Amino acid sequence: MIRIKYIDQNIAKILVNDPDPLNMVRARFLAQGLSSSLIVLLLTLPSFYIHAQHLLFFRSVLIIVAQVGLIWVLLKTPKWKLVAHLTCIIIAVLIWSNLFIFLQGIKIISLQFMLLLVVLSYYLLGIKWGVFYSLLSILFMGINFALYGQAAMLTIHNQIEVDNYSFLIVFIFNFLLIIYIQHHFFYAFNETIKQLKIKQEEEKKLNEKLQETITISEQLSKAKTNFLSTISHELRTPLNGVIGMSDLLLLDNPRKEQEENLNILKFSANNLLNLINDVLDINKIESGKVDIEKIPFSIHELINSIFAGFKNRATAKGLVFTLDCSNELNELGVIGDPTRLTQILNNLIENALKFTKDGKVNLTIKVIEKNSKNIRLYFCVSDTGIGIPVEKQELVFESFSQASTSTTRNYGGSGLGLAIVKNLLELHQSNISIQSEVNVGTSFSFEINYTLFDLNQNIPIEPNNKSIENMDISGLKILIAEDNQMNTLLMRKLLAKWNITPDFASNGADAVEAFKTNDYDLILMDIHMPIMDGYEASRTIRNYGDTVKSAVHIIALTASVALDVRNKITEAGINDYVSKPFNPEELRGKIEEIASHKSV
Incomplete structure (x- = not known):
């Protein structure tokens, strides 16, 4: 045919x-x-x-x-x-x-x-x-x-x-x-x-039906993300006032009993902040919004920094905190994500300190395999704490789960730390192992592959929270765009301690008008404001006809933790940002950096 x-x-x-x-x-x-x-x-x-x-x-x-x-x-x-x-x-x-x-x-x-x-x-x-x-x-x-x-x-x-x-x-x-x-x-x-x-x-x-279910699921996921972002902003804003005021009062040489009360207040506020951050982290991970960075860093310096950060906390609790780090790592550079590795180890060490009443906590890092290009490292955090029953050992890696219902009452926490660790290690193509015995102790271990890096090359230096130097910044002309009265009062008191009298604007439109009529060295811009938000205000400033004036340094002060906040800040022409609640020393360090460039 x-x-x-x-x-x-x-x-x-x-x-x-x-x-x-x-x-x-x-x-x-x-x-x-x-x-x-x-x-x-x-x-x-x-x-x-x-x-x-x-x-x-x-x-x-x-x-x-x-x-x-x-x-x-x-x-x-x-x-x-x-x-x-x-x-x-x-x-x-x-x-x-x-x-x-x-x-x-x-x-x-x-x-x-x-x-x-x-x-x-x-x-x-x-x-x-x-x-x-x-x-x-x-x-x-x-x-x-x-x-x-x-x-x-x-x-x-x-x-x-x-x-x-x-x-x-x-x-x-x-x-x-x-x-x-x-x-x-x-x-x-x-x-x-x-x-x-x-x-x-x-x-x-x-x-x-499946497509309809997927659509509903995506809408719910988006709604959950938006809800968490909104509620986080609403929680972090008053927390900024609580923690900020605690810092200011601690700087006023309080009496001993006042200092003790302020430290308790600050400690509680920081615990609440950590809980908020954990919820947001697990949401980012589950939404697939977390990417592992590939940047060079020194393993030795990172581990020693983490160890030093927890050493005093362990000593204050009467625990011995030891570090067993291979000497081979002293001059070793790798390419990976130092932020996520820090987060993993911080969660494991915090867990170990929390659930150990007496005895010791140990952090071990050693080399398993190494060639001319790659290295495989072994990490282990062990303690002599309460231990975890065998039948509960898988449960502790689930979100909002703990080995016992009494754990939260006795030790606190949200049950998110180990879930975050597990998910972050999966992003590293690794798994976490657990060995535990009730009333004897627990050890968590994992392995990560890294690409080797020559430390003689330039390594980006992460900014720290300590002031670079005690320089005079009182001569800076600063505009603060902030609609929250508590935060306005906090900023006024904080900058007064640095002998700075800033101008204030209660929304983005007022900030633009103040910018046009005055010359500022720095604008501290809140993102969420009425009439005109910080993004639009910053874009308006950058598009101003006077190119010298429009180049003013802008730092975003935001309680927002939306997944795309960094991209939006960059697109708006904002130079830098500080998340609320912020550390006063971190903000001062950024201001001093601007002052040093001005003096030059």
Whole structure:
């Protein structure tokens, strides 16, 4: 059968929206069959004309014209079923017209057409029409035998050369058998197609429900993220006032009992801040918003800094805190994420100190494997604390879970520390291992692969929270854009201790107007303000006509911890930012840096 690419492409284009792929196959089969038979008819037409077979000639011409029309309908419209019916009717007409053209009986060609009609009707139009056109064929045979009787059988006998009676029995049986096979096969085939359609519909509905569920889940996740960002901002803003005022009062040389009370207040506020940060961290990790950085740093310096930070806390609690660090790491530089490694170790050490009443906590770091390019390091934090039962050891790595319901009451905490550690290590393609025995102690260990780095190259220095030098910054002209009255009072008191009298603006629009009428060395810009926020105010300042004036240094003071806050700050032209609650020494360090550039 001829396969014409043009025909296939046209039918595919016309039936592109047909939900049943079998219909396209049927239409293509029909078009190819009509095209093939058209060529055959065109080739036989001269023979009929030469041998003066006028009836066959004119019948062939009519069929050719009909086929051309049918092919045109197939290629221009989706009415392939109509074409299939008309094709079956043409074949039936061919069969029945043979009664008048071949009066001597049934020709083999008629039998072929009959079988063709049975097959086409079943496969193109289905069971009901298959039965109908099959009955037409049977009726044709019956009429032939009724009209011509013995002559019909003799005609077949002369063509087939078989016994008349035997031929009649076998012929009828075979013909009925063919019809039965076609009927039975197509029935099974049709049932299979129906089942597939049902499955497709079910799958479509399931996919729609799944997509709907995914959409709802994404909306809930986005809503959760926005909620956490908003509630965090609302919590961090008053915390900034509490911690800031505690710092200011501690700088006023309070009496001993006052200092003790202030330290308790500050400690409690910092615990609340740590809880907020943990919730936000686990949300960032679960949202896939945390990426592992690839920057060079010194393992030795980082570990010693962490150790020094916890040493005093351990001593104050009466614990021995030891460091077992391989000497091989002293001059070793690696490329990785020092911030996330610090976060992992901080969480593990804080846990160890929290759950150890007496005894010791140990931090161990050693080299497992090393070559010219890479190094594999082993980290372990062990303690002599309360321990974790075997059946609870997997539970402690789940968010908001602890080994016992009494743990929170006795030791505090949110149950997020180890969940954060586990997730951060997974981002490092690593896992955490635990060994613990109740009332004996616990050890957490993990391994991380790093790329080696030459420490003789320049390593970016992370800013610390300590003032770079005790320089005079009283001459700086500073504008503070802040809408919260508590924070305004805090900033006024803090800067007064540094002999700075700043100007204040209660929103971004007022800040822009103050900027236009005054010359400032620094603008401390809150992000969330009424009328005009800090982003828009900063962009307006950067677009000001005076390029020297518009280059004023801007530091964002924000309680926002939205995942894209850094990008937005950079895009707005803000030079730097300090998160609320902020450490006064961190802010002073940044101000002193600006003052030093001004003096130069």
